[in-house]
Amino acid sequence: NAGVMQNPRHLVRRRGQEARLRCSPMKGHSHVYWYRQLPEEGLKFMVYLQKENIIDESGMPKERFSAEFPKEGPSILRIQQVVRGDSAAYFCASSPDRINPLRISGNTIYFGEGSWLTVV
Amino acid sequence: GESVGLHLPTLSVQEGDNSIINCAYSNSASDYFIWYKQESGKGPQFIIDIRSNMDKRQGQRVTVLLNKTVKHLSLQIAATQPGDSAVYFCAEMNYGGSQGNLIFGKGTKLSVKP
Numbered sequence: 534n535a536g537v538m539q540n541p542r543h544l545v546r547r548r549g550q551e552a553r554l555r556c557s558p559m560k561g562h563s564h565v566y567w568y569r570q571l572p573e574e575g576l577k578f579m580v581y582l583q584k585e586n587i588i589d590e591s592g593m594p595k596e597r598f599s600a601e602f603p604k605e606g607p608s609i610l611r612i613q614q615v616v617r618g619d620s621a622a623y624f625c626a627s628s629p630d631r632i633n634p635l636r637i638s639g640n641t642i643y644f645g646e647g648s649w650l651t652v653v
Numbered sequence: 654g655e656s657v658g659l660h661l662p663t664l665s666v667q668e669g670d671n672s673i674i675n676c677a678y679s680n681s682a683s684d685y686f687i688w689y690k691q692e693s694g695k696g697p698q699f700i701i702d703i704r705s706n707m708d709k710r711q712g713q714r715v716t717v718l719l720n721k722t723v724k725h726l727s728l729q730i731a732a733t734q735p736g737d738s739a740v741y742f743c744a745e746m747n748y749g750g751s752q753g754n755l756i757f758g759k760g761t762k763l764s765v766k767p
Contacts, residue, residue: 568755574759575742575757576744576755578754578755589754642687644689644696644698
């Protein structure tokens with residue numbers, strides 16, 4: 534997971550505030566994914582983005598959550614009016630391209646170190 | 654619903670022994686599988702992957718086996734070391750579905766005794 538940069542690593546927000554999590558993909562990667570992990574659980578897919586496009590947001594809550602990956606700059610996961618249930622680790626991942634079944638190696642999804650959000 | 658699950662939530666092995674972590678998946682359409690290692694407070698670290706047109710793949714000290722008949726995936730770690738202690742997740746994907754949507758199991762905690 535070297536190369537996928539996330540910040541902040543830890544973020545504390547009061548209920549009702551906004552949280553912004555940033556992700557810079559690995560060099561040469563144009564596909565970004567956001568996952569959420571609750572304690573003692575596996576990661577849950579949230580959203581898949583390419584530059585300036587949302588490819589799949591089927592895992593995103595309908596309200597308060599949004600994601601973008603602008604032409605310039607990092608991908609941003611934004612959570613408005615945070616609630617205690619939003620407390621979790623949020624992981625960003627990237628890949629160089631769409632996962633290609635014909636490529637033997639190298640074309641996979643690499644994760645960052647995560648951003649831990651605590652809502653108090 | 655379709656899901657990825659793990660047979661054993663915890664596994665304790667002696668240093669130097671081989672470890673086998675198992676995973677069952679229920680989506681027969683899944684055609685790409687990845688094993689990740691996650692240490693406390695860190696992100697998932699890619700270990701090895703396998704596509705459904707293969708039944709075995711080897712890396713450095715690790716081997717992944719895929720049995721599509723019974724929808725079973727395993728990760729074998731040879732000569733387990735204390736640094737291998739972590740939670741291991743299997744994840745599956747369906748190329749024909751959402752390409753970014755890896756479905757993770759809950760994880761197996763591997764504990765290596767010195």
